Amino acid sequence: MHKFFKKVASNLIPPGVFKLYQFLASGKSRYTYKGIFNTFEEAKNASGQDSPYLNKDFDKAAVDETYSVLSKLNLYGRSDQRKGLLLEMILKLRYPHRKATILDYGGGNYPQYAYLSREIQDITNTIIIDRKDLIQLIRQDSRFSKLPANLKFLDLNEFEAAKLNIDIVYFGSTVQYISDLISNIGSLSQKGCQYVIICDSTFTEKDHDIYVLQQNEPPSVFPNKWHSRKDLIQNMNKIGYDLILENRRRHNYKHDSIRPEDFFYQTFIFERCKTDNV
Incomplete structure (x- = not known):
């Protein structure tokens, strides 16, 4: 209830x-973190789970949530950065006269498409990529049989194999689950990506990344990579992107040994350098 x-x-x-x-x-705190590990794999092994993600029951619940937000008008669409605001801003400022393609990375259970204005929905293409297991559940669900033609669900392998150009990639609180983030963004740059939005993800001011375990609803425990803010900005510069916006917010979450003030939730928008010819 x-x-x-x-x-x-x-x-x-x-x-x-x-x-x-x-x-x-x-x-x-809604979530609790524990442990400090040297690598993503070490944290995964310590979790005692085969997958670094939620279990199948959570995936089924995610499918229901995805259908729910896609099938009804959300009263507070574009009301905050996790509900379409950042994408809508970039699209209206940078793509007023051209149809843009959005890549919603890991958006299988929190699709940004649902929170965009109807006008923007109609004039953009949106590709949602996520894990194969989750995408298969969505495809097997008859409720998704009448999706708009400009909204596609692909798994990671399908997207990598497809000859697609994208304009904007949106990571919505997902980068802490990606161990090779910069390599992934480098690959996306080869598909024409001009803007990288990283929204509401866990970061640290340390000079190195931190690996921990996130304890969600029992029995789910899975690894997180808390990226170094400094390293991220430097590495994004190296592959041809400039930081044009960042925003930090406080949290109420706790780690069993790391002080709350030593990690934070951060949002970034990066723009591809004008002189970049990659």
């Missing part, structure tokens, strides 16, 4: 108010 109310509340209550409700209702 609590989960049902929480789902309804998230759609009816403005985002800022809902976050306050979550904090007061839980009385504690």
Whole structure:
């Protein structure tokens, strides 16, 4: 019953108010982190799970959530950076007269398409890529049989093999699950990517990346890579992208040994350098 109310509340209550409700209702952090590891693989092994992601039950729930947001008008679309605001801003400022292609990386259970204005939905192409297991569940679900022609779901291998050009890639709180982020973005640059949006993901000010375990709803435990903010900006510069916007927000989450002030939720927008000929 609590989960049902929480789902309804998230759609009816403005985002800022809902976050306050979550904090007061839980009385504690939504997620808890533990451990410090040297590599992503070491953290994965310590998790005791075969997959670094949520289990199949969570995937099934994610499919239901995806259908839910795609099938109804969201009252607070574009109301915050996790609900279409950043994409809408870039599209209106940089692509006012040209149809752009968006890559929603890891958007299988939080599709940005659902939160864009109807005008923007109609004049853009959106490709959602995610893990093969999740994409297969979506394709097997008859509720998704009438998706708009300009909205596609692909798994990672299908996307890499496809001859597609993209304009914008959006990572919505996903980069902490990607061990080779810069390599992936380098590959995306070869597909024409002009803008990289990294939204609301965990970072650290240390000079090196940190690997930890994220404890979600039991029994799910999976590895996180907390990227070094300094390293990210330097490496993005090396592959031809300039930082044009960043925003940091405080969190209520806890790690069993790392101080809360030593990690943070960060948003970045990078633009491909004008002189870059890669």
